[in-house]
Amino acid sequence: MRIVKSIIVYSLLLVSASLILFPIVYTLMVSFMTGGEVLQGHFLPEHMTLENYRSAFQKVPLLHYLVNSFIVSLVVMVGQLIVSSLAAFAFVFIPFKGRNAMFLLFLSTMMIPWEATMIPNFITVSNFGWINTIAGLTVPFFALAFGTFLLRQNFKTIPKELDEATQIAGMNRFQFFIRVVLPISKTSLVSLGAYGFLTTWNMYLWPLLVTNNDKVRTIQIGLKEMQSQEVATQWGVVMAAVIIVILPTLILLFAGQKQLQKGLMDGALK
Amino acid sequence: MKAGNTAELNVQNKIALNLRGFKDFFIGILYLLPSLLLLGIFIFYPMIKTFYLSVFLTDQQGNPAAYVGLENYRYLLTDPGFLHSFKATVLFVLYTVPSSIIIALFLALLTNEKLKGIGLFRTLFSSTMGISVAASSVIWLFLFNPSIGMLNQILTMFHLPTFHWLQDPDSAIIAVSITTVWMNIGFAYLILLGGLQNIPADLYEQANVTGTGYWYQLFKITIPMLSPTLFFISTVTLINAFQTFGQIDILTKGGPSNATNLIVYSIYQDAFVNYRLGEASAQVVLLFFCMIFITFIQFKLGEKKVHYQ
Numbered sequence: 001m002r003i004v005k006s007i008i009v010y011s012l013l014l015v016s017a018s019l020i021l022f023p024i025v026y027t028l029m030v031s032f033m034t035g036g037e038v039l040q041g042h043f044l045p046e047h048m049t050l051e052n053y054r055s056a057f058q059k060v061p062l063l064h065y066l067v068n069s070f071i072v073s074l075v076v077m078v079g080q081l082i083v084s085s086l087a088a089f090a091f092v093f094i095p096f097k098g099r100n101a102m103f104l105l106f107l108s109t110m111m112i113p114w115e116a117t118m119i120p121n122f123i124t125v126s127n128f129g130w131i132n133t134i135a136g137l138t139v140p141f142f143a144l145a146f147g148t149f150l151l152r153q154n155f156k157t158i159p160k161e162l163d164e165a166t167q168i169a170g171m172n173r174f175q176f177f178i179r180v181v182l183p184i185s186k187t188s189l190v191s192l193g194a195y196g197f198l199t200t201w202n203m204y205l206w207p208l209l210v211t212n213n214d215k216v217r218t219i220q221i222g223l224k225e226m227q228s229q230e231v232a233t234q235w236g237v238v239m240a241a242v243i244i245v246i247l248p249t250l251i252l253l254f255a256g257q258k259q260l261q262k263g264l265m266d267g268a269l270k
Numbered sequence: 271m272k273a274g275n276t277a278e279l280n281v282q283n284k285i286a287l288n289l290r291g292f293k294d295f296f297i298g299i300l301y302l303l304p305s306l307l308l309l310g311i312f313i314f315y316p317m318i319k320t321f322y323l324s325v326f327l328t329d330q331q332g333n334p335a336a337y338v339g340l341e342n343y344r345y346l347l348t349d350p351g352f353l354h355s356f357k358a359t360v361l362f363v364l365y366t367v368p369s370s371i372i373i374a375l376f377l378a379l380l381t382n383e384k385l386k387g388i389g390l391f392r393t394l395f396s397s398t399m400g401i402s403v404a405a406s407s408v409i410w411l412f413l414f415n416p417s418i419g420m421l422n423q424i425l426t427m428f429h430l431p432t433f434h435w436l437q438d439p440d441s442a443i444i445a446v447s448i449t450t451v452w453m454n455i456g457f458a459y460l461i462l463l464g465g466l467q468n469i470p471a472d473l474y475e476q477a478n479v480t481g482t483g484y485w486y487q488l489f490k491i492t493i494p495m496l497s498p499t500l501f502f503i504s505t506v507t508l509i510n511a512f513q514t515f516g517q518i519d520i521l522t523k524g525g526p527s528n529a530t531n532l533i534v535y536s537i538y539q540d541a542f543v544n545y546r547l548g549e550a551s552a553q554v555v556l557l558f559f560c561m562i563f564i565t566f567i568q569f570k571l572g573e574k575k576v577h578y579q
Contacts, residue, residue, distance in 0.1 A: 009383050016377055017394050020455065023409050024397070026420055030412070041418045087305040096298030097291060106305070109313050111565060115513055115534055116558045119323065119541050119551055120316035123332055143308035173297065202402035204516040205534075209542060220404035224520055227408050235412055246405045253400035254393055 024246075031240040038235045052240035060229075061214055062241060065222035072207075072218055073200040075138040080196045081189060084147030089177050091148070092155040093163060103152075109145045122209050136210040137218070141200065147192050154188040155181060194256065198249060219245050320558075323551035332547045342552035352553065354528050355536040358443065362532055363511045365447035366454065370507055371500070373451065374458035379492070382466045392463065399456030403516030410449040411436075411521055439529035442522050446530050449517050454510070458503050465499030466492070498572060505568035509561055533557055 030038055031052050033045040056062050090096075091103055121140055130136030158181060166176045182189065204220050211217040217225075223245055227238050299306075324342055326334035346352045377395045381388055398406070413421050414435035422432040435445040469492065477487050493500075515534045518524060524531035524539065531539075533553065541550035 006385065009380060009385060012380055013391050016380065017391060020398065020452070021394060022420075023406075023413060023452065024401070026413070027409050039418055041420070041423050043420070083304045083308065086301045090298045090301035094294055094298040094301065096295040098295075099298065102302065106309070109309055111562065112313055112317055113509070113513060113558060113561050115537065116320060116554050117313055117316035119332075119537075119547055119554065120319035121312055122542070124311065124316070139308070140312040143305045143312070145309075148305065202404075204403050204519075205538070208519070220402055220516075223404045223408055227411065227520065235418070238408060239412065242405050242408050246401050249400040249402065250397060253397065257393055257396060 027239050027242055030236055031243050033236050035234065035236060052234075052236040053244070055234070055237045056226075056240045056244065059237065060222060060226050060241070062219075062222065062226075062244065064214065065217060065219040066244070068216050069201055069219040072134060072137045072216070073197045075134060076141050076200040077193050077196040079138060079142035080144045080147050081193055083142045084144050084192065085151050085182065085185075085189070086177075087143075087148045088151035088155050089181060091152050092158075093173070093176075093181070106145045106148055110149075118205070118209070125210055130210070132211050132213055132215050134216055137207060137216060138200075140206075141196075144196070147196070150192055151185065151188060154185045158184055191259065194252070198252065201249060320551045320554050323547050324555050325552075326548045328545070328547040330545055332545060334548070338548070342548050343556075346549065346552055346556070351528065351531075352536065355531050355533050358529060358531055359512065359533045361443060362447060362450075362514065362530075363508060365444065366450045366511050367504060367507050369447075370451045370454035370458050371462075371504055374455050374462050374503070375500075377455070377459050378462035378466055379488075381463060396456045396460045398453055399460065401453070401456075403453065404520065406449060406453045407517045407520035410445070410452070410517075414445050414521070436522050437526055439526050442526055442529050446517055446521055449521065450511070450514065453517075454507055458507060461503045461506075462496070462499060465496050468499075469495045501568055501572050505564060508564055512557060512561060512564075 026043065029043060029045055032048045032050070033042060034047075034049055034051070037045060087106070091099060125131065125136045125140065128136070130139075162180060163176060166180055171179065202220065203218070207218045207221050208224075211221060223238075223241060226241055323334060325337060325339055327336045327338050327342075329335045381392050381395060401409075413419050416422055416432070416434045416437070419435075421435065425432045433441045435441050473491050473495070474487060477491060482490075513534055514532050515538065518530055518532055518535045519538075522530040524535050534557070537550050537553045537557070540546045540553065
């Protein structure tokens with residue numbers, strides 16, 4: 001009975017895995033094919049060729065797009081960490097009047113979908129002269145209620161006595177924040193950072209709106225551009241580009257799957 | 271003399287406390303300043319501006335030109351184009367949300383078994399989460415290609431009719447939905463698996479002692495215990511479905527004949543292609559209330575479940 005059950009479960013697992021992975025595996029296969037093979041609709045390449053990868057880097061500024069995406073994601077990540085941790089620190093360690101009302105105001109922004117603000121934000125960013133700049137792609141995302149909330153929950157677990165002890169030791173508030181609070185909260189800063197980096201890396205609509213040339217355009221928009229330019233002939237090159245784009249995030253996902261799952265559950269249920 | 275001293279001290283204390291309170295308030299605001307400034311500029315102000323724009327007709331530069339009251343809304347609610355977008359969005363939600371959750375739940379139940387190598391399957395099933403909207407859409411664009419795409423080839427292999435997937439209005443919405451479900455699976459799966467693992471094992475042990483079957487346990491223990499997680503994931507998937515943009519932009523551009531012109535795509539076109547900001551803003555406001563409504567329902571139902579346990 002146990003064996004029969006195992007066989008059934010394993011077969012279901014294998015079938016499901018092949019169905020879900022099929023598009024990814026197929027993309028990988030096409031990325032190694034010559035143009036002729038793609039047009040004949042082969043599944044497996046006869047001779048593996050890396051020509052498509054070379055073309056992808058040569059024909060479009062793929063490397064440039066990748067660097068742009070990396071810079072933009074990094075800037076948003078750092079910006080979010082600084083802005084959110086400062087706010088979370090105030091909400092936990094500075095007992096000022098109106099603190100709770102202010103916190104509710106912060107939380108209320110989590111209810112506002114980003115699309116609801118995109119039209120005026122586009123006008124604002126244009127007026128600032130931020131079209132085709134790193135600032136236009138990053139600054140609007142620095143303040144993050146979710147990030148502040150996450151860090152506040154974590155800062156709350158730091159004992160108040162530590163605050164008093166550092167005051168006696170002659171440290172001021174800001175030193176306490178930098179030298180004590182931030183190092184203790186390293187884990188949640190790392191998960192917030194990873195979250196910020198990944199969501200920015202995968203962003204699509206906003207970079208589409210605020211860039212119209214190659215200067216700071218991100219890899220996601222580059223991919224769309226490439227697809228529309230090369231669509232008739234060079235699917236192999238496009239698929240090579242897709243593989244290059246998904247590789248960093250897939251590696252990150254596989255490496256951090258356990259932590260990610262835990263982080264998501266904490267976010268979802270607490 | 272003594273009493274006078276105490277009073278003086280009290281006054282001094284009060285002044286000191288007031289000073290301290292004032293100082294704390296000042297410093298607190300200082301730490302919040304970056305957030306307040308950014309939230310003000312990029313969330314609160316644009317939110318108000320969106321409501322404001324929605325009652326105006328705008329010129330080519332997007333400046334409000336004439337106050338029209340609720341005219342934009344009235345126009346939208348009778349405009350066949352918008353009603354079509356709304357219908358397409360509802361259809362898309364119906365196609366994607368239940369199927370994403372059912373498939374993810376099935377996978378989560380499968381991988382909740384204690385078997386050798388299960389960790390590998392868990393990683394594989396969550397993998398679509400690491401693939402961006404743009405990359406997924408390009409992958410599926412190729413799969414849907416009528417002549418060289420794998421999907422039609424497989425259908426031919428089984429002697430089934432093939433489709434011009436993205437060129438036919440009926441199959442285009444299905445194609446966009448298939449892409450979306452595939453993209454949703456990774457995240458929904460991880461959340462549901464987490465929910466399953468949080469169900470206390472002794473509940474099943476008791477059930478095993480009384481000798482109940484798999485299906486009985488599934489519907490009497492697993493699903494009820496999982497309901498908060500199910501509510502959470504359905505809300506997130508539902509809200510994401512209303513926000514769909516990338517798949518549409520890459521796969522169909524809202525076509526053919528507006529069959530996949532989902533609401534955010536329609537907003538994008540009105541605002542940034544046709545420069546009708548007033549009308550686009552009115553659509554944004556309607557979308558916003560839809561989402562608030564969904565979130566509200568989720569909270570109400572979620573609360574009920576918590577009391578129920």
